[in-house]
Amino acid sequence: MSTRRDAVHDTLRRSEGFRSAQDVYAEMRQHGAKIGLTTVYRALQALADGGQVDVLRTDDGESVYRACASGDHHHHLVCRRCGHTVEVAGPAVERWAEAVGGEHGFTEITHTVEVFGTCASCSASVRAG
Amino acid sequence: MSTRRDAVHDTLRRSEGFRSAQDVYAEMRQHGAKIGLTTVYRALQALADGGQVDVLRTDDGESVYRACASGDHHHHLVCRRCGHTVEVAGPAVERWAEAVGGEHGFTEITHTVEVFGTCASCSASVRAG
DNA sequence: GGAGATTTTGACAACCATTTTCATTTTGCC
DNA sequence: GGCAAAATGAAAATGGTTGTCAAAATCTCC
Numbered sequence: 001m002s003t004r005r006d007a008v009h010d011t012l013r014r015s016e017g018f019r020s021a022q023d024v025y026a027e028m029r030q031h032g033a034k035i036g037l038t039t040v041y042r043a044l045q046a047l048a049d050g051g052q053v054d055v056l057r058t059d060d061g062e063s064v065y066r067a068c069a070s071g072d073h074h075h076h077l078v079c080r081r082c083g084h085t086v087e088v089a090g091p092a093v094e095r096w097a098e099a100v101g102g103e104h105g106f107t108e109i110t111h112t113v114e115v116f117g118t119c120a121s122c123s124a125s126v127r128a129g
Numbered sequence: 130m131s132t133r134r135d136a137v138h139d140t141l142r143r144s145e146g147f148r149s150a151q152d153v154y155a156e157m158r159q160h161g162a163k164i165g166l167t168t169v170y171r172a173l174q175a176l177a178d179g180g181q182v183d184v185l186r187t188d189d190g191e192s193v194y195r196a197c198a199s200g201d202h203h204h205h206l207v208c209r210r211c212g213h214t215v216e217v218a219g220p221a222v223e224r225w226a227e228a229v230g231g232e233h234g235f236t237e238i239t240h241t242v243e244v245f246g247t248c249a250s251c252s253a254s255v256r257a258g
Numbered sequence: 259g260g261a262g263a264t265t266t267t268g269a270c271a272a273c274c275a276t277t278t279t280c281a282t283t284t285t286g287c288c
Numbered sequence: 289g290g291c292a293a294a295a296t297g298a299a300a301a302t303g304g305t306t307g308t309c310a311a312a313a314t315c316t317c318c
Contacts, residue, residue, distance in 0.1 A: 004267080022304075036268035041305065061190045061275085062304065077233055088229050096221050097244045104206055104215050106246030113242045115226045117235030133296080151275070165297035170276065190304085191275065 004035060008043035009067060012053060017083030018064035018076075056114060079119035081126075088115070133164060137172040138196060141182060146212030147193035147205075185243060208248035210255075217244070 011024050019027075025040040044065050047053040053065045056076070068074070070087055073094070077086040093113055101109035118126070140153050148156075154169040173194050176182040182194045185205070197203070199216055202223070206215040222242055230238035247255075 020304090038268050038270095038306085039266080042267090057186050057190065060304095061186065061192075063190070077229055077235060079235065086233050088233075090225060090229070092225050093222055093242075096219060100206055100217050100219065101244055101246045104217075105249030106206060106208065106244075107252050108209075109244060109246040111242065111244045113222075113240065115230055115235075115238060115240045117230045117238040120234030120236075123236050149275085167277085167297055168295080171295090 004039050005043040005046060007033060007035065008040055009047055009052065012047075012065060012067040015066070017078065017085040018054075018056065018066045020058075020062050020064050022062075024065070056112075075113045075115065077115045077117065079122055080116045081118055081122040084119050084122075133168050134172040134175060136162060136164065137169055138176055138181065141176075141194060141196040144195070146207065146214040147183075147185065147195045149187075149191050149193050151191075153194070185241075204242045204244065206244045206246065208251055209245045210247055210251040213248050213251075 007028065008024060011028055012019060021041050021044050022037070024044070025035070025037050028035055028040070044053065044063075047067075048055045048065065051071065053067050054076070055063055055065055058064055066076075066085060068087055072089075074087045074089050075093070077088050079085070090113065093111075097111040097113075098109055101107070136157065137153060140157055141148060150170050150173050151166070153173070154164070154166050157164050157169070173182065173192075176196075177184045177194065180200065181196065183197050183205070184192055184194055187193055195205075195214060197216055201218075203216045203218050204222070206217050208214070219242065222240075226240040226242075227238055230236070
């Protein structure tokens, strides 16, 4: 029903890595879109609730969003310099989390796993400095 | 040097799970401590920087702290109901993170891994109603 | 096509954890 | 004691996010 939500989703899809709400808002305005910050937040939240985008928190507490290729459960390998993100599957980690939880009598196990690093091209440009 | 920082550290040590800064502050005041919120934040930050407490972010963006028994790298199994926390080691996860990063040409790999669940006593009390 | 109900939108204000500011107090040192 | 440096904390500022509410867009039934 909402063109706005789709517009937000599209903007996200065009991005390489995770983007903040403010960021998405700024970009959309720059491209001439008539949309309010409130609506961007609402759209992002709706998309996240519907599982159409992934959310994570930066170190400084900002929520960042990404339209992922895979709808299945997966994790992220994020370049801490340029934000470039690779989706990775980790069956070993899933099993480990379940096992660890089970050992201690925990049920309804969920987990958060994110991997950060410096991607190849960023470490190259740092060396070129 | 600072009695304040120790007091904050002690308060944290007496707690079972992760506590927010506001939380620690409230508790200290309740016990008659003369301390300001600013100082609690500063102490917590210093302790975190020094690796004496672990930090993580709740879903709603609040920072929560915990004085952990182990100074070594470890992860947490947190009860999402009562906050009860178990420290767990996960050599398999460490290796997995390194491997995944390496495969994609990433260097200086770090990772965040947290496991959530409902602990045995909480699921028992839920069943009991 | 249109009146009225319903939903969506967005400018603005409110929230709230966290940080900054800065004047005061405490501490370390001689 | 006296003085400089560090620590403290009350109050104000910050900033991402959420709530409010009136205007605008959309739907619905006739």
